[in-house]
Amino acid sequence: MGLNIKNEHVHALAREAARRTGQSQTGAIEAALERYLSELGEVDPERAAARIDTVLASAQARIAAVGPLTTEALDDDAGLPR
Numbered sequence: 218m219g220l221n222i223k224n225e226h227v228h229a230l231a232r233e234a235a236r237r238t239g240q241s242q243t244g245a246i247e248a249a250l251e252r253y254l255s256e257l258g259e260v261d262p263e264r265a266a267a268r269i270d271t272v273l274a275s276a277q278a279r280i281a282a283v284g285p286l287t288t289e290a291l292d293d294d295a296g297l298p299r
Contacts, residue, residue: 234245293299
């Protein structure tokens with residue numbers, strides 16, 4: 218039950234939503250969050266996995282484009298950082 222929001226803009230939104238709906242601030246926030254979550258819908262695990270695969274493939278391609286990393290560029294002949 219411990220929700221402590223320290224954002225004045227959010228407080229103002231809650232007050233305005235409560236004023237317009239005639240609900241308490243808690244009631245207005247509850248209704249808004251329920252509506253927001255219903256609009257988002259359920260998470261599709263297959264879609265999420267596909268998105269992760271896409272991001273991973275992009276990262277792997279960028280890493281491959283750089284080529285293998287060696288310590289030659291980082292360390293001098295004595296093995297100390299440049």
